[in-house]
Amino acid sequence: MSVRRLAEKQPDSFAFTPENQAWAAKEIAKYPPGRQASAVIALLWRAQKQNSYWLSKPAIEKVAEMLGMPKIRVLEVATFYTMFNLEPVGRYYVQLCGTTPCMLRGAEGIKAVLRKRVGEPGHVTADGLFSWSEVECLGACCNAPMVQINDDYYEDLTPESFAKLLDDLAAGRAVRTGSQIGRVSSEPIGGLSALTSLYGSDGKGAAASHDEKPGA
Amino acid sequence: MTKINIDGKEVDVPAEYTLLQACETAGSEVPRFCFHERLSIAGNCRMCLVEVKGGPPKPTASCAMAVRDLRPGPNGEPPVVLTNSPMARKARQGVMEFLLINHPLDCPICDQGGECDLQDQAMAYGADSSRFAENKRAVEDKYVGALVKTVMNRCIQCTRCVRFVTEVAGVPELGAIGRGEDMEITSYLESALSSELQGNVVDLCPVGALTSKPTAFHARPWEYTKTESVDVMDALGSAIRIDSRGREVVRILPRVNDAINEEWISDKTRHVVDGLKTQRLDRPFVRIDGKLKPASWRDAFAAIAAKVKAASPKRIGAIVGDLATVEEMFALEGLIDKLGSPNIDCRQDGSKLHPKFGRASYLFNSTVSGLDEADAILIIGSNPRLESPVLNARIRKRWLKGGVQVGVIGEQADLTYAYNTLGAGPESLAAVAEKSAPGLTKPVFVVGAAVFTRADGVAILASLAKAAAAAGIVKNGWNGFNVLHTAASRVGGLDLGLVPGEGGLDAPAMVRAGALDVLFNLGADEIDVEPGAFVVYIGTHGDRGAHRADVILPGAAYTEKTGIYVNTEGRPQFAERAVFPPGDAREDWSILRALSEALGATLPYDSLTQLRAALGAAHAHLVRFDQIAPADSAALTAAAALGGAVDRAPFRSAVADFYLTNPIARASRVMAECSALAQGRLRQAAE
Numbered sequence: 030m031s032v033r034r035l036a037e038k039q040p041d042s043f044a045f046t047p048e049n050q051a052w053a054a055k056e057i058a059k060y061p062p063g064r065q066a067s068a069v070i071a072l073l074w075r076a077q078k079q080n081s082y083w084l085s086k087p088a089i090e091k092v093a094e095m096l097g098m099p100k101i102r103v104l105e106v107a108t109f110y111t112m113f114n115l116e117p118v119g120r121y122y123v124q125l126c127g128t129t130p131c132m133l134r135g136a137e138g139i140k141a142v143l144r145k146r147v148g149e150p151g152h153v154t155a156d157g158l159f160s161w162s163e164v165e166c167l168g169a170c171c172n173a174p175m176v177q178i179n180d181d182y183y184e185d186l187t188p189e190s191f192a193k194l195l196d197d198l199a200a201g202r203a204v205r206t207g208s209q210i211g212r213v214s215s216e217p218i219g220g221l222s223a224l225t226s227l228y229g230s231d232g233k234g235a236a237a238s239h240d241e242k243p244g245a
Numbered sequence: 246m247t248k249i250n251i252d253g254k255e256v257d258v259p260a261e262y263t264l265l266q267a268c269e270t271a272g273s274e275v276p277r278f279c280f281h282e283r284l285s286i287a288g289n290c291r292m293c294l295v296e297v298k299g300g301p302p303k304p305t306a307s308c309a310m311a312v313r314d315l316r317p318g319p320n321g322e323p324p325v326v327l328t329n330s331p332m333a334r335k336a337r338q339g340v341m342e343f344l345l346i347n348h349p350l351d352c353p354i355c356d357q358g359g360e361c362d363l364q365d366q367a368m369a370y371g372a373d374s375s376r377f378a379e380n381k382r383a384v385e386d387k388y389v390g391a392l393v394k395t396v397m398n399r400c401i402q403c404t405r406c407v408r409f410v411t412e413v414a415g416v417p418e419l420g421a422i423g424r425g426e427d428m429e430i431t432s433y434l435e436s437a438l439s440s441e442l443q444g445n446v447v448d449l450c451p452v453g454a455l456t457s458k459p460t461a462f463h464a465r466p467w468e469y470t471k472t473e474s475v476d477v478m479d480a481l482g483s484a485i486r487i488d489s490r491g492r493e494v495v496r497i498l499p500r501v502n503d504a505i506n507e508e509w510i511s512d513k514t515r516h517v518v519d520g521l522k523t524q525r526l527d528r529p530f531v532r533i534d535g536k537l538k539p540a541s542w543r544d545a546f547a548a549i550a551a552k553v554k555a556a557s558p559k560r561i562g563a564i565v566g567d568l569a570t571v572e573e574m575f576a577l578e579g580l581i582d583k584l585g586s587p588n589i590d591c592r593q594d595g596s597k598l599h600p601k602f603g604r605a606s607y608l609f610n611s612t613v614s615g616l617d618e619a620d621a622i623l624i625i626g627s628n629p630r631l632e633s634p635v636l637n638a639r640i641r642k643r644w645l646k647g648g649v650q651v652g653v654i655g656e657q658a659d660l661t662y663a664y665n666t667l668g669a670g671p672e673s674l675a676a677v678a679e680k681s682a683p684g685l686t687k688p689v690f691v692v693g694a695a696v697f698t699r700a701d702g703v704a705i706l707a708s709l710a711k712a713a714a715a716a717g718i719v720k721n722g723w724n725g726f727n728v729l730h731t732a733a734s735r736v737g738g739l740d741l742g743l744v745p746g747e748g749g750l751d752a753p754a755m756v757r758a759g760a761l762d763v764l765f766n767l768g769a770d771e772i773d774v775e776p777g778a779f780v781v782y783i784g785t786h787g788d789r790g791a792h793r794a795d796v797i798l799p800g801a802a803y804t805e806k807t808g809i810y811v812n813t814e815g816r817p818q819f820a821e822r823a824v825f826p827p828g829d830a831r832e833d834w835s836i837l838r839a840l841s842e843a844l845g846a847t848l849p850y851d852s853l854t855q856l857r858a859a860l861g862a863a864h865a866h867l868v869r870f871d872q873i874a875p876a877d878s879a880a881l882t883a884a885a886a887l888g889g890a891v892d893r894a895p896f897r898s899a900v901a902d903f904y905l906t907n908p909i910a911r912a913s914r915v916m917a918e919c920s921a922l923a924q925g926r927l928r929q930a931a932e
Contacts, residue, residue: 032385032427035434086434101420101433108422 033108035086036116043087049075053095065096069106072096073113082122082179083114111164119153119160121198124177128166134173138188146195158199171215172208181206185218247312248323255323264307264315264326265293273328276337276366278344278451279403280308283507285412290344290403292366294336299324304336334370341371347382347426348452349398356394357453359466363401384429389419390437391918392444392516393455395430400454402428406446413509414440415641415661430454437922441634441903444515448498448508459516459915460496464488472823473500475810476514477568477803478907479633480694480730481613482812483510487804487823494518494804494824504614505812511634512919513903513910520913524787526799527828537797542829545796546843549763552779552795553584553844556762562588562755565743566768566784567732567907570808570820571867573800573833574738575860576848577767580837583846587749588761591738593769594899595753596694597702598728600742602887603880606706607739608815610724610876611689616643619689619725623667623677623716625709626655626896627693631903632731633813637661640691655693655896669895671696671705678712689725690718694735695899697728704889711885724878730813731899731906733803737811740867766790767833768800770908783836785826788908798840799830802909806832807853809860809867816873817866 045053053072060067069092076088084107093103107113114122125143127136143161153160161176169175172184176191183194185208197204212218247260251271258267263286268275278290288309295307299315307326315324327333345367352358384397404421407430411417416439418432432438447457469488476483476497484502488495497518499510529545530537540548553561563581565574574591581589592598598607611619616639629637637660643649644662651664654673667673690713696705709726712718718725730736745751755761758775766774768784774793782794785802803810805826811817826832831839834856841848850856860867866874904920905911 032429033423099417099420099433101418101422101431104433105420105422109424 033111033115035089035104036083039086041087043076043080043085043091045076045091046079049079057096066098066102069096069098069103070110073103073107077113081117081120083117116151117153119147120158121178121195123147123159123161124164124167125161126165126167126169126173126175126177127163128170130166130170131173131175135187136174139174139176139186139191142188142192142195146192156199159195169215172212184208185210185212249312249315250323250325252326252328258312260311260313262312264295264297264305264310264312267312268295268307268326268328275307275328276370277308278362278366278401279405281405281408281449283413284405284408284449287404287408290401291340292337292344292370294333294340296327296330296332296336297324298327304332337370338372341367342375342377344401345371345375346377347398348401349381351396351399351453355396355399355453356456356461357399357450361453362451382426387429387431388435388437389432389455390443391915391922392458392512393438393447394458394461396454396456397429398454399452400430401452402430403451404430405449405451406430406455409446409449410438410440410443412645413445413638413642414442415638416440419446439923439926441511441513441630442509442638444512445499445509457496457516459519463495464490469495470823472804472821474804474823475812475818475820476510477733477810477820478511478513478517478910479635480733480735480813481505481633481636482733482810482814482816482818483514483635484818485510485514487821489804489823492824492827494521504612505814505816506635507639509635509638513906513916516915516919517910517913519915520786520909520911521802521804523914524908524912525827525830526785526787526791526797527826527830528799529829530791530794530797532795537791537794540796542798542839545798546840548796549781549840550843550845552763556779558585559588559748560762561586561765562750562761562763562778563590563765563767564593564752564755564769564772565589565591565734565738566593566766566770566790567734568785568803568909569734569738569767569833570803570806570810571734571737571741571817572808572853572856572860573767573837574734574741574743575863576834576837576841576856577765578741578743579848580841580844580846581765583841583848584844587746588755589743589749590745590752590755591735591741591743593752593772594694594698594732595751596697596735597699597706598694598697598739599744600739601744602706602884603877604740604815604874605719605724605726605876605878605880606710606884607728607730607736608876609727609729609813610878611687611727612814612816612873613639615687615725616640616689617646619643619687620648621650621652621685621688623652623654623688623690624660624664625653625674625690625692626696626898627691627729628656628658628660628898628900629691629693629729630658630660631898631900632693632729634903636729655696656898658898670893671701671708671891671896672893674705674708674712678708678715685717687723687725688716688718689727690716691727691729693896693899694728694730694732696896698899699892699894701889701892703887704891706884707887707889708891709884710881710887713881714885719878719881724876724881726878726881728813733810733812736813736815737809737817737867740811740815740864766794768908783833784908785830786908786912788911790908798836799826799828800833800836801826801830805830806834808834809857809870811867814873815876817868817870819870 057068072092093100147159150162175184246257256271277293279287293307294304407419410419472487476485483506484500486498501508531540652667654668756774759777761778764778766782770788770790780794782790783798804823904916910916
């Protein structure tokens with residue numbers, strides 16, 4: 030966390046695409062009249078997505094205008110939440126989880142890869158492909174260490190697999206999202222060690238218990 | 246009413262009171278930073294922590310907890326609040342230590358020093374030293390306009406300023422960006438604030454983060470001589486405190502007066518002070534060969550006497566400006582009367598308001614505090630935001646409370662509240678008269694002074710009175726017919742009857758070329774005197790009036806004389822003197838008294854006391870200070886019958902540039918800067 034300012038170089042204008050415009054209208058309509066400001070985070074989020082993952086000054090002003098809010102109120106929201114990027118980011122924006130579980134499972138190694146490959150947090154590589162920042166817990170502790178790249182999670186990383194992941198992204202090769210060691214969501218890595226069968230050893234417990242209706 | 250035990254003292258308070266208010270009722274002092282009586286509750290400074298029994302078992306922010314939120318004891322005893330228990334003391338000390346962690350130790354160079362809440366409360370409730378050894382936070386200073394200087398390292402994020410500009414001023418331009426330790430108060434990308442009330446954030450700031458830019462590093466608060474007085478920048482008569490040091494007025498602050506300005510004043514009221522020092526007329530001048538040359542009082546009087554003797558009484562006249570006290574207007578009236586002239590007018594803007602239509606026709610009859618009860622407000626031909634920003638904040642306050650309809654007939658402007666537009670010109674008044682609004686108990690009209698300056702002013706008064714009668718503005722026990730004047734002297738002048746006598750000329754007629762031989766101009770700077778007349782200007786600043794003058798007699802500004810001002814409600818208020826007039830300048834009444842002797846028409850008083858006695862004998866209500874003499878609303882019924890043809894031209898506000906409405910403001914560098922910023926905004930908005 031540090032002082033957050035709008036980027037120095039700003040585009041001249043911002044306009045939602047027709048689809049996003051329609052989406053925004055739907056979002057605003059969710060709230061009763063006079064409460065349109067409630068849609069501010071949703072609209073800022075969509076504006077950021079449309080604008081290569083960062084919020085420009087014209088985008089903030091556009092959202093303020095759409096919601097009838099004072100500009101400063103929208104700026105307050107945009108600077109409060111770190112999920113809003115106020116500076117341009119790389120095409121692949123890596124958010125590295127550095128909170129305790131990931132750290133214990135080797136996030137420092139992932140960080141070293143990022144430093145070597147991309148540079149300091151916030152720095153965009155010369156080819157415009159990568160930038161990264163360290164974030165707090167992203168809620169995938171079972172699959173630590175992990176990163177979020179744009180909208181996807183990449184879990185169970187090792188420095189080697191992560192470096193390869195970055196290489197694949199840079200080369201435009203297909204990558205797999207989620208766990209990088211092939212497990213499904215957060216299943217145990219070495220296969221099941223408990224609940225190996227359903228409802229007892231004979232596997233009939235389920236049917237039996239199912240038939241026992243109270244009062245039957 | 247609910248019983249509550251505060252520090253062992255049982256008090257009975259309304260259930261909706263906050264604990265902080267209840268503590269104050271009980272006489273227990275609770276420190277606070279973010280809480281302010283006239284702003285919403287934020288509860289973020291945590292300085293007002295108290296211990297409660299019957300509530301959460303932890304220190305409680307007393308500003309944000311209501312009396313009704315506390316439970317009674319097991320046997321029905323009233324809840325207990327302790328403001329000075331070990332728990333409360335320790336909690337406050339902890340909060341204070343946290344607040345001081347990031348507060349710089351720059352008190353010796355801080356303008357707030359000596360009137361700083363943080364300083365005072367650190368002494369009273371803090372610990373003697375800090376355990377914080379790390380680096381303090383550093384925050385960039387922000388530009389927020391010409392009036393407020395920021396030193397953001399000192400900010401404790403109480404958000405009073407944010408709440409003030411959002412709620413009271415109605416111009417949500419300040420905000421807190423970032424979060425946590427990195428939270429910063431700023432305007433949007435450091436643009437200048439556009440509020441006419443922004444100076445008040447300096448008073449609200451409990452630390453030295455927001456200080457007054459024009460008076461930065463001028464003086465320490467304990468060096469000032471503090472004089473309680475009355476503002477003359479508009480006709481509201483806000484209560485002010487003039488802080489002077491030596492011979493110079495350094496700053497002007499508001500005083501609390503719930504009947505008028507609550508505790509706000511406009512930026513013009515506050516920051517016009519540097520105009521009191523520049524462009525001043527500090528000695529008499531006489532025009533010789535077309536050039537104004539310094540002269541002695543004797544020579545100046547002799548020059549006037551020569552002209553007056555040569556003129557026939559009918560060719561002598563007097564116009565009174567906007568900043569004159571009742572006393573000097575009374576003296577001028579006496580002088581003109583003695584000279585045998587019927588030509589006198591206190592309405593330099595050409596207003597058709599006249600005492601003969603009755604006092605109710607030119608007062609703010611509902612009173613300013615009466616606006617709080619109004620259930621419908623129709624603003625006619627006025628932009629109250631420019632004509633009286635503090636009154637506008639009062640209307641906004643009423644609007645925020647809800648249950649009120651606000652309508653405007655006239656210019657469309659950002660008034661900081663929503664309103665319905667009912668028309669642009671006088672023809673809309675007839676529509677109001679036809680469409681009676683049922684269910685309204687206390688509707689008011691707020692009529693701008695400018696509507697009466699039109700050629701059809703009398704007819705407009707008649708149609709206003711008609712509409713007022715039809716809309717239930719004037720009825721038994723309620724008179725909501727409100728004229729919002731812009732000149733501080735106007736109601737006083739009308740109460741004195743400073744209007745042309747039988748066959749006399751009014752102000753626009755007097756200034757016409759060749760209308761008069763001698764014109765006494767008592768500080769009227771908003772009117773152009775055409776060539777011909779010999780003009781005697783009694784005033785303070787080298788403004789329009791002085792440029793046209795043939796003789797200049799230097800007078801005293803409102804901070805330099807005692808005097809009575811009658812505000813737009815008809816409330817006579819007494820203004821005290823803070824400093825003396827510069828150089829040879831004298832108090833205006835004494836100039837007129839001396840001049841009367843030189844003209845052989847000596848006024849019958851030698852001191853201000855005698856003058857006031859004479860004034861009291863002639864107009865008893867003008868010396869009963871702070872009391873509004875009731876105006877008979879029957880006058881409005883009579884006015885409705887005046888009739889006359891109404892022009893269809895749309896109404897215009899009396900004030901185009903808020904910051905430059907009088908000679909003192911026009912002499913002020915600070916006001917010029919504010920005006921330039923405001924004009925820049927207007928241009929930008931037009932593009």
